[in-house]
Amino acid sequence: MALAVGMRVLTRSLLRPWVRGPGATPGRTGPVAGGGDCVRCFGSPRVLVEPDPAAGFAVMKMRNPPVNSLSLEFLTEMLISLEKLESDKAFHAIIITSDCPGIFSAGLDLKEMCGRDPTHYAEYWKAVQELWLRFYLSHLVVISAINGVSPAGGCLLALSSDYRVLADNPKYAIGLNETLLGIVAPFWFKDTLVNTVGHRVAERALQLGLLFPPAEALRVGMVDQVVPEDQVQSAARSVLAQWLAIPGHARQLTKTLMRKPTADRLLKERDADIQNFVRFISRDAIQKALRTYLEKLKQKKS
Numbered sequence: 001m002a003l004a005v006g007m008r009v010l011t012r013s014l015l016r017p018w019v020r021g022p023g024a025t026p027g028r029t030g031p032v033a034g035g036g037d038c039v040r041c042f043g044s045p046r047v048l049v050e051p052d053p054a055a056g057f058a059v060m061k062m063r064n065p066p067v068n069s070l071s072l073e074f075l076t077e078m079l080i081s082l083e084k085l086e087s088d089k090a091f092h093a094i095i096i097t098s099d100c101p102g103i104f105s106a107g108l109d110l111k112e113m114c115g116r117d118p119t120h121y122a123e124y125w126k127a128v129q130e131l132w133l134r135f136y137l138s139h140l141v142v143i144s145a146i147n148g149v150s151p152a153g154g155c156l157l158a159l160s161s162d163y164r165v166l167a168d169n170p171k172y173a174i175g176l177n178e179t180l181l182g183i184v185a186p187f188w189f190k191d192t193l194v195n196t197v198g199h200r201v202a203e204r205a206l207q208l209g210l211l212f213p214p215a216e217a218l219r220v221g222m223v224d225q226v227v228p229e230d231q232v233q234s235a236a237r238s239v240l241a242q243w244l245a246i247p248g249h250a251r252q253l254t255k256t257l258m259r260k261p262t263a264d265r266l267l268k269e270r271d272a273d274i275q276n277f278v279r280f281i282s283r284d285a286i287q288k289a290l291r292t293y294l295e296k297l298k299q300k301k302s
């Protein structure tokens with residue numbers, strides 16, 4: 001309910017034409033980070049959408065610095081941008097990438113799961129579920145251009161796409177590392193990973209909280225392509241052409257056929273999953289583990 005209200009407010013206030021670049025003003029064309037002109041960018045403070053309707057796709061850039069952690073507001077903004085693109089017949093695909101150098105996404109925002117009350121945890125988890133369901137089942141082709149590190153929820157986001165291109169940088173590790181934080185990846189995180197890399201690789205990766213560097217990620221099938229860092233965006237665009245050449249209805253029905261059973265498991269148990277999460281995350285031991293982890297991240301700097 002709160003999410004629905006929040007989304008209505010955000011939809012009204014945030015999704016206006018958005019133009020990037022020094023001195024750019026809304027409604028005008030301006031330069032964009034990757035070069036070239038942004039014809040009609042739109043979006044919200046944390047999500048920049050660069051549409052190319054003539055080519056049938058849009059680039060969705062995450063920009064929630066410093067690490068694109070998936071806060072409630074950020075999740076909501078991503079959801080709104082995705083829904084907007086899905087409801088516009090001009091778009092058949094999106095490329096999701098990051099605007100934060102070296103970071104695709106640091107995953108779920110630990111501050112949303114630490115020191116808050118059960119109502120907040122429930123609202124947050126519902127938003128996490130919603131974004132996953134929307135990305136995982138989107139009728140659009142979703143390509144991840146992974147230009148940075150992507151642990152846990154960042155990895156889940158990438159795994160929910162149809163194809164993953166990862167920049168070849170040893171720092172850009174990807175994986176579901178929840179156990180390293182003393183928490184447990186929920187069954188639908190696990191199912192998404194199993195569907196991608198198979199049961200044995202997933203079992204080992206999940207128990208050990210493995211974060212795979214690019215060559216390893218490619219070897220186990222966690223990503224589909226590893227390319228030099230400066231070619232991630234162009235490689236994502238090239239591969240998109242192949243996906244868009246397939247008759248849309250046939251591809252979409254096939255995607256549904258492959259993914260619906262996994263999504264249905266969560267859809268059938270959504271409320272129970274929220275209750276499980278709230279119970280689990282509210283435990284003193286889990287709260288302590290998360291605080292310690294956040295503290296370690298801070299200490300790493302000093």
Ligand SMILES: CCCCCCCCCCCC/C=C/CC(=O)SCCNC(=O)CCNC(=O)[C@H](O)C(C)(C)COP(=O)(O)OP(=O)(O)OC[C@H]1O[C@@H](n2cnc3c(N)ncnc32)[C@H](O)[C@@H]1OP(=O)(O)O
Pocket residue numbers: 066067069103105106107108109110111149151152153154177178181183184185186276277280281294297298300301
């Ligand atoms: C009985 C069984 C029941 C089962 C029930 C199951 C129920 C469910 C269980 C719960 C499941 C919950 C699932 C969670 C999934 C997640 O996504 S958890 C998040 C995991 N993420 C991480 O581990 C990444 C942590 N971050 C990093 O490793 C690094 O920050 C980085 C490699 C991404 C970037 O490094 P660097 O560039 O050096 O930046 P930093 O200085 O480390 O960070 C800058 C700044 O950002 C803060 N930060 C980093 N990550 C997060 C985050 N995920 N959330 C919030 N904040 C984050 C960091 O603390 C710094 O803040 P300050 O500047 O110090 O304030």
